[in-house]
Amino acid sequence: MVMGWRFVGAVPDSSKFVIVGFPHTSNWDFFVFLAVVDHFKIRARFLAKEGLFRGPFGSIMRHWGGISVDTEGATALVDTAVASFDDHDEMVLVIAPEGTRSRAEAWRTGFWRIADAADVPVVMGFVDRSTKRAGLGPSARIEGDPERWIRRAADFYADKKGLKPQNRGPVTL
Secondary structure, eight states, rough: OOBBBEEEOOOOOOEEEEEEOOOOOHHHHHHHHHHHHTTTTOEEEEEEEEGSSSEEEHHHHHTTTTTEEEETTTHHHHHHHHHHHHSSSEEEEEEEETTSSSOOOSSSHHHHHHHHTTTTOOEEEETTTTEEEEEEEEEEEOOOOOOOOOHHHHHHHTTTSSSSSSOOSSSOO
């Protein structure tokens, strides 16, 4: 427990998986989630635009598990992530599917395209301000059917709030 927050859930029995970090409503959600992965002893990686890896901040980003990507091309982003899964025996990639800290009306599809192409499960990670709980929920493979997966995710995330609930968008593709 950190500052009144409780960490719940369990790490799936897999050496490779994608964690959906939702809701991502402020920069602080990222730091709460860093505490989650530390609690579960997960060496998590995340994708970030290459500009964040320049200068002295770059070494911090890499230390935190950042993978530099060109955010201009969705295909290049997916290819970079899938190549990272191929290159490692163990890998956990955290992705905020909204792609922003502001309210988004739909999730971006990169997380499921990465998970499907890398043949790894997706774990539902969360931050819930209303209960001061954060952690890992169920995991499931996309298996070529993102609509089925997103319906399950919508049910799981229905009562989860981020740190700034007004910035939380719907769970939809």
